[in-house]
Amino acid sequence: MLVGYSSSEEDSEADGEVAAAATRGQSLPRKWREEGDDDDDGGGLPARKKLKTEEEAPKTRLPLPGSLLTMFPDEVDPHTEDSSLHGGRIRSFKHERGNWSTYVYFPYDPEEEFEELLEELLSAASNRGVLLTQQEEFHLSLSQTVVLRHHWIQPFTQSLRAGLAGCRRCVSSAGRLRVYCNAEKTRTFLGMEVSTGHAQLLDLVRVVDKTMTEFRLETFYKEPSFHVSLAWCVGDQTVQIKEFIQELQTLIDDREDGPFVLRLDGAELRCRTGNKTFRFPLEP
Template sequence: MVFQCRRKRRWKNMSPKQDEEEPQTEDSSLHGGRIRSFKHERGNWATYVYFPYHPEEEFEELLEELLSAAASHGVVLTPQEEFHLSLSQTVVLRHHWIQPFMQSLRAGLTHCKRFVCSAGRLRVYCNAERTRTFLGMEAFTGHAQLLDLVRVIDQTLTEFQLETFYKDPSFHVSLAWCVGDLTEELKEITKELQSLVDERDDGPFHLNLDCAELRCRTGNKTFRFSLEA
């Protein structure tokens, strides 16, 4: 049975939990040639909602093999610094919106239950600006629960007149990226790369996410939202 996230408007007295704060930097040399999707302005906070993935040793070994195989075909990929499954696009929050945004999001998630989802099929993605190409691993379980969460998150985004998530999302964990649009080059070798995922000694590799704690990162702050057991 697919759970329903029942939204309640009792959020004025709820305080979101902020657990992490990271230093911000604007040194473009630290971004590997990546191009911003929007101009950085003081008071604007890049914001997105996601489930984190904490790599296992087997995943790290597989990723090394995938990068090596891609490089042998002339496609040099950079591994992600951290791994996650996105449930929103990256939007811009004004600083004074942060607290009410998090309160609204927490209220909407009140009755959402935790679950597990798994990914295993490699797919190629490119951003809207065609400035970066990604190798990702698409989820094959938990799709209905992820869609329910997106509906809740979209309601908060709509309240703040921000762009909602994709209409037909491909839920995935990005593994690695490169600058520019190398979609065709990566697609040509996807079958070979997929064989590295499927033909493991212990059977096909499945990336399993314990979807128990949703997170929202805005600028250098990360807010955490525990789902019901």
């Protein structure tokens, strides 16, 4: 309804019936024929209604452009809240349009030996009654997952880039398994904890935390356990996995060529916000 326009529902409905009937070339509804029986013109149309119909040509409503239809969308997309669409995962915060899930991390590109080892770990866990789902991608987080408004993205990433200018690359390694559970107790993770490069990672976290504080977002954990998540399962299954985690660790330590070590060359820090990825190369 246009702002400043008002009309009774009865008149609007009546006008619509008359105009629609005239446009289609159909006879008018009975109530209009009866009201027009005393009219001298014999057209069966009330004088006021007929005059309005004759003076105003029927208007065809044009479809709105797609850009306008999506300009004011619903606040919540119901499909994004359906855990069955995400393997049973439950969001840590409610999804709203305009809110972008954001985190800072180092990517890890798995090598062939890592992928073979991961298959063995998942198979061994399955034999012990815990079904783990492999991560879609592997990374080492340097921030918590926070909610960023769309109009904050550019200044947020600019602040990160400025803070990381001059920071050096970070080389780290991991080889010890550890179990993690999120704060909401909705997901449990099997991860590989970092054993070298911890000090350099803390230096980078301080830079990231400075930007988080600038935008009043939650900073990283005070005593972080840097790790690469390998797989996950729904709910809190920490106790169950810890019962056989040493069995899984043996699969890592007793390789033919010696214990497997995950090596992460932190040459490029990244920020994922929604479906966008920003890259921040570090100094060699």
